[in-house]
Amino acid sequence: MSGKGEFDFIRDRLAPLAAGFKGALGLKDDAALLSVRAGRELVITADTLVEGRHFLKDTDPALVARKALAANLSDLAAMAARPLAYMTNIVWPSGSPEDFRTRFADGLALAQDDYALPLIGGDTTSGDGPWVIAITAFGEVPAGRAVLRSGARISDRLVVTGRIGDACLGLKVAQKQYQPSSEDAEYLVGRLNLPTPRLPLAEALQAHAHAAIDVSDGLIADARHIADASGLGVTIELDELPLSDAARRWLDEQDDTRAARLQLASFGDDYELACAVPEARVDTFLAELRKGGVDGRVVGHFHDGTGAAVLSDGQAVEAGAGGFTHF
Structure with missing residues (x-):
């Protein structure tokens, strides 16, 4: 790295992101302290983004930061x-300029303001390989109320929130493989770079x-993850895929719409939720989603x-892996 050293960067740019959270200890200790309220369970998750695999090399570091936290x-x-x-x-990639790191810290500040949570620690280093960002997030849920992958039951409906496939098309736009209207391009690239976690x-x-x-890996692959964890099978109806207006305009240009829908359902990076919901509760669930400003659609069943x-x-489609694989 060039410019300020590691500890200068932590003191000047990262420590302010921990302000107000007592257990972060000002990022001056080797670890943080985190308490959970009585009657709650701690939920911990970790994700890693690698330059060139999870985001394009020339992506604004501020956008990378925001996507990393949102994912x-x-x-x-x-x-x-x-x-x-x-x-x-x-x-950090070796030789990263100070402005590069500053833009990343700016993006983190925006992202954590969006979701009202602080940075409480971590580590920074540099290397000769690609840029790598690994985030560990902590949350809480009422004891016994966490929603797991393994709870699906026979006849549950597969409900998906929001729209599927926009990130796939956003990457095509960013790589200049697809040139829609400027309005659609802005929307699709935005969906790729700035996903919205469905926390509400x-x-x-x-x-x-x-x-x-x-x-995150693709609707088909992720629905299969629920089915596998629950000891069930899942059927997915491609024709029910919820698409944005921008995605529909792309679909209208495709010669093979079945293959095109399969591509959208297999790409990933949508960061919507796929849920197993009892048939008797689907209408109520969809109504509650709408109250939260999110559409939902039944796209299959377990x-x-x-x-x-x-x-x-009504015809079987060969889906292959149905999504992104990391190896």
């Missing part, structure tokens, strides 16, 4: 948890969902069996 908080949202604090470990839906999930997961079956117009 992590999406895991808390899937378990119906309220965020408390986070830690960040960063491997915690109470609705606790009240109605048997299981949930955030859609049943006896294994794996994920994908249908379009």
Whole structure:
């Protein structure tokens, strides 16, 4: 790294992000102190973003920071948890200029203000490889009320929040593989770089969902994760995929709309929630989502069996992995 040293950066740019949280100890100790209220359980999650794999090399560091935190908080949202604090470990590319690190810290400040939680610690170093950001987030949930992947039951409906596939198209725009209108381009790239964790839906999930997961690897793959954890199979209806207006305009240009829908359902980075909801509660659950400003749609169901079956117009579709794989 160039410019200020590690401890100068921590003191000047990261320590202010811990202000007001007593257990952070001003980022001056080797660890932090975190308490959970009586009757609550601590929920902990960690995610790593790698330059060139999870975000493009020339992405604004402030956007990378915001996405890194939002992606992590999406895991808390899937378990119906309220965020408390986070830690960040960063491997800066060797020779990173001071402005690069400053932009990242600026983005973190914006992100944690959005979600009202402090930085409480972590580590910074540098290396010759790609830029790596690892965040650990802490949340709390009423004891026994966490929504797990393993709770789906036979005949539960697969409900997905928001829109699926925008991040896929945002990457195409960013890589100049697709050139929509300037309005659609701005929207799609924004969905890629600035996901919205569905934290306000915690109470609705606790009240109605048997299981949930955030859609980070792809809707098909993530729905299969719920099914596998619950010892069930899942059927997904591609024609019910909830799409934004921008995604529909892209779809209208495609020769093979079935393959196009499959691509959108398999890409990931949507950071919506896929939930297993009892059929009798679906209408109530969808109504509560709307009260929270989020649409929801039934896109499939859970049943006896294994794996994920994908249908379009009633016909089976070969989905392959159905999402992103890390190895």
